[in-house]
Structures are given as C-alpha cells and as structure tokens.
Amino acid sequence: MGQDSTQKSSKINYGVDAPGVIRNLFIAALAVIVVALFFPVIKIGSVIIETSGFLWSAGGMALGGLLMLVYSLSGKYKHRDRMLNLIDWNGNEQVLDIGTGKGLLMIGAAKKLTTGKSTGIDIWNAADLTGNNVEAALKNAAAEGVADKVEVLNENAMNMSFGNDHFDVILSNMCLHNIYDKQGRKTACAEIKRVLKPGGTAIIADFRNMKEYKQTFDALNLDTKLFPANYLTTFPAVGILFVKKLSL
Numbered sequence: 001m002g003q004d005s006t007q008k009s010s011k012i013n014y015g016v017d018a019p020g021v022i023r024n025l026f027i028a029a030l031a032v033i034v035v036a037l038f039f040p041v042i043k044i045g046s047v048i049i050e051t052s053g054f055l056w057s058a059g060g061m062a063l064g065g066l067l068m069l070v071y072s073l074s075g076k077y078k079h080r081d082r083m084l085n086l087i088d089w090n091g092n093e094q095v096l097d098i099g100t101g102k103g104l105l106m107i108g109a110a111k112k113l114t115t116g117k118s119t120g121i122d123i124w125n126a127a128d129l130t131g132n133n134v135e136a137a138l139k140n141a142a143a144e145g146v147a148d149k150v151e152v153l154n155e156n157a158m159n160m161s162f163g164n165d166h167f168d169v170i171l172s173n174m175c176l177h178n179i180y181d182k183q184g185r186k187t188a189c190a191e192i193k194r195v196l197k198p199g200g201t202a203i204i205a206d207f208r209n210m211k212e213y214k215q216t217f218d219a220l221n222l223d224t225k226l227f228p229a230n231y232l233t234t235f236p237a238v239g240i241l242f243v244k245k246l247s248l
C-alpha cells in the first residue's frame, strides 16, 4: 500500500501492445517514403501522380506507430493509475483483471491490497502483447513484490469458471475489443455482471466499442458512467467505463 505504482525496475516488463500493428505502420511509412524518393512521378496511362504528396501519409503512419509505442512504454502506467484511482480501496477486495497479459492491472491492484487477492485471467494471444504468457505475469508479480497476492489463470472472458457474485472489483484494459463478434463481447459483459458481487465495481477500458459496452451493461441493469479518453497518455485513445452492480 502507498507504493507508487508507476515505479518500475529493470526486471519488470509489461510488454508492447499490438506489436504487429506498430511494425506494419513503420514498414508502410518506410515503403511510402522510398516510393516518394525514388519515383517522384508515377504515370499510369494518362494519369500522372506526384508522389511527394504521399509523404504526409507516411508521416501520419510513422507518428501513429510512435505514439502506440509511447503508450506501451510509458502512458499505460498513468492510464493504469487512472483506472485504479476510480476505486475506493479498503485492502480486502477480491479483484479480477480480465485479459491481464503480463499483469499490468492485476499487479497494480495487488499493490492496493492487504488481505485481498488479485486474480488475472487471459488466453495469452501472442499478437496482442509481446512476450504474452503466464510466466511473464508471475515474474512481474514477483519483481513487484506481490507474488503472494496474485493468482494467474488461463480463462476466457466469455466463459469464466468463477461462481456468481465472486469479485468486489473487476478490471479490464484493452482486452474486450479482441473479441471480434458483437455477440461474443455481449457474452463477456454478461459474464462480468455474473461474477461481480452486488455493490461491486467494474472498470472497463478500451479504444473502441465503449458505447456498445455501456449499452450492454445498461441493458443488464447496471449503473454506468463513461469517462472520456485521455489523449495525453493513451494512443489509440482509450476510454474508461465505470460500472456498478447495485446492492441487493
């Protein structure tokens, strides 16, 4: 408790999100620059294209890749703290982090706990995060000094094994958009409602579908409040949804 959750040691590594997307943005930017430099004018039939104009799109793609990297290397710690600060912690909570990856939210929450426990679940998609696996999450937990407060499980957000009304706090950052069909995302939201205790809080952050999640939770009779993305710390801009399951 009281530890600055933005502090990092060299042993701790929370990975780079969507590494393939970042790589492709840089490759595409480079390809466009090469075309513009070596083929300043392209003729296709009667159409003449001056490729110097493409340099703007190359700059845009390179900037996008760079900002995604900045989010992974620094912005996500501030974003994590913003999510965690929405909870009024008392230390004995049962916490669930859905799509924990290398444990960013699970470990951040564990630092707030005394007698409570922080559980991280994931299906470990390699494309979503560099070095994404159970061992990496456990290694980070040990390096952050919270190994005794965490548990990491191989579970899918759409079909969790926990009993009803189990968790006081549920966290999920940049996970649910990886469920590509709308019905699957609705199922995951219904699972979140099911395993959340009455009176419990879920904090869901994502860069897309935020209105859809809000509508789904509203339809499930949960209280919701959508916080706008912070453009200074996240890219793509990540919104935060506060969800409260009313007490019985």
Ligand SMILES: C[S@@+](CC[C@H](N)C(=O)[O-])C[C@H]1O[C@@H](n2cnc3c(N)ncnc32)[C@H](O)[C@@H]1O
Binding pocket: 014, 017, 018, 098, 099, 100, 101, 102, 103, 104, 105, 121, 122, 123, 124, 125, 126, 128, 129, 132, 155, 156, 157, 158, 172, 173, 174, 175, 176, 178, 179
């Ligand atoms: C972009 S990473 C974010 C990881 C972590 N929440 C963070 O902020 O650093 C998305 C994570 O969601 C996980 N994931 C994707 N679909 C999932 C699902 N259906 N159930 C559980 N985890 C899932 C991926 O394996 C990946 O670890």
